[in-house]
Amino acid sequence: MxxxxxxxxxxxxxxxxxxxxxxxxxxxxxxxxxxxxxxxxxxxxxxxxxxPPHIAEAVCRALREEPSVGKYSLQPGMPALREAIAEGLARDKGFHVDPDTEIGVTVGAMEALLMAILTIVDRGEEVIIPSPGYASHAEQVLMAEGRPVYVPLRPADWGLDVDAIRAAVTDRTRAVILCNPGNPTGTVYDEADVRALCALALERDFVIISDETYDFMVFGADGEPAPMPFSPASLPEMRDHVICINSFSKKYALTGWRVGYVAADKGWMAELLKVHDAAAICAPTVSQHAALAALRGPQDxxxxxxxxxxxxxxxxxxxxxxxxxxxxxxxxxxxxxxxxxxxxxxxxxxxxxxxxxxxxxxxxxxxxxxxxxxxxxxxxxxxxxxxxxxxxxxxxxxxxxxxx
Known part of the structure; x- marks a missing residue:
């Protein structure tokens, strides 16, 4: 031929x-x-x-004694883990959620973020990202065929410029991504600025996707850890306008275990879990046992x-x-x-x-x-x-x- x-x-x-x-x-x-x-x-x-050793030991014990560790968990996550997450949100942030209908355990915070963006953003719609901001936030918006809109942080302190965000909001704005404390800047946004952003979200009807992965790591003036940053989820009036995302990776040295969560009003969660089901079915069960041991075990x-x-x-x-x-x-x-x-x-x-x-x-x-x-x-x-x-x-x- x-x-x-x-x-x-x-x-x-x-x-x-x-x-x-x-x-x-x-x-x-x-x-x-x-x-x-x-x-x-x-x-x-x-x-x-x-x-931490107590987490590793708890997982080893579960692997030996609980056959369910090698199987799928319920799609939104193990009930005991969701209950522990809900308790922590109420205690630390005043964010009260139903563990049965308002928490989803995810394959790290990255999947939770993608779930939120795919649920909120249609082709050509806009998501505001304070800049500098975590690079993967923009890539996920692009994956959803949305448009990242960068709004500069204040260069003197990397603070949130709510006036600049207001000026950037259009009829196509669907969300603002708030990473607090910030990656890559290490900033912690002032409570007054976060509250002002929440008021703007209610006024202009957009969602705040609150990436709180580093909430445990805030430096005080005396070198001791300071209180967690103010969370938009702590405001009851933001119930329909916030999706809260967190991870076990950094706080408990579980980066390779790939486990995080998303918390939101049940109306949002029902839609978020559709993406989760299509992408991952459930977070790894063995990793969920690690997360549960992290939350229930000693915090030293x-x-x-x-x-x-x-x-x-x-x-x-x-x-x-x-x-x-x-x-x-x-x-x-x-x-x-x-x-x-x-x-x-x-x-x-x-x-x-x-x-x-x-x-x-x-x-x-x-x-x-x-x-x-x-x-x-x-x-x-x-x-x-x-x-x-x-x-x-x-x-x-x-x-x-x-x-x-």
Whole structure:
């Protein structure tokens, strides 16, 4: 048979929604680092802590004694876990939900976020994202064929600019995503600003998707943990206008277990769970046992992690202060990130991050990946242990002396 008569293979047709999105820089930079070799990381937001022993032991015990661990749970999650989540929301945030109809256990907070966005956003509709903001929020809006609308945070303190959000709201605005404490900025929004945003949501009839993954990690002025940030879900009048999302990943060192939750009024939850059913059926049952042990077990492990992260924050700020000719920053009030503005070049942040990776062998995340206002910055995570952080900053300081 001649080559002329051979039918060429069908051209791969990639959907528009997939063509519109990309792998986040937080995942890409470690992949590039694996090729460079010998790198240390200020990159991906994974705390260095091991899963607490009492959680691991509870899971091992369940694996030995409960055959149901290897099977699907109920679609919205194990009843005992949903009850424990509801108790915590009422105790910590004054958000009272019915565990039977208003909580869904999810495959990490990422699935919960995607459930919310796919439920709320139709093609061409808008979601406001304070910028810099978590990169995957925008990618999920694009996956839903919506339009991310970036609204700058106040550059002096990365605070919420409610007036700017008001100016950005249109008839196509369906939601504002509020990540508090903030990733990548480490900001904690003032209660007055959050309340003002809630009032705007009621006035203009949009939803606040409240990503509260880092709510346990707030730094007080005296170096001790401070109270949790104010949650929009704590206001009864916001019942129909807030979807609350959280994760067990960071608070209990369960990143690899992939378990989180969404809490919302039952009218929302009935729709959210349709997406959950189509995407995942249920969160991994074994991971739900880990989450239940985390909530019901001793909390001293959380306090210990908080103290360690406070020490790592101090180390990070001290190191950046020593490089004040090369970087400026706003001291983080929460989470374990800082956005460092580089002063030694006007090059785009992906180029700067790539140079640091290849020349200093330190992983950083380009700030431009977190929205327009992140350009000119690098996100640095101080989730790693102190020895690795010290090595990171030793290399970065040596490199910065010759940076152009």
């Amino acid at each position: 001649s080559s002329a008569s051979v039918t060429p293979p069908a051209v791969r047709k990639i959907s528009r929604r997939v063509q519109n999105i990309r792998i986040s820089a937080t995942k890409l930079m470690p992949m590039l680092a694996a090729k460079v070799g010998g790198c240390v990381s200020l990159g991906q937001g994974v705390p260095s802590f091991a899963t 492990c959380v306090a210990e992690m908080q103290r360690s992260l406070e020490a790592r924050r101090a180390l990070t700020c001290k190191a950046l202060d020593a490089m004040s000719g090369h970087f400026s920053y706003v001291a983080p009030r929460g989470a374990f990130y800082v956005m460092a503005k580089y002063l030694f070049t006007g090059a785009p942040s992906p180029d700067v991050a790539r140079r640091i990776l290849e020349e200093a062998r330190v992983i950083t995340i380009p700030g431009g990946s977190f929205g327009p206002e992140g350009e000119g910055h690098l996100r640095l995570s101080f989730g790693g242990d102190e020895a690795e952080l010290a090595e990171c900053f030793k290399r970065l300081e040596a490199w910065a002396k010759d940076a152009r």
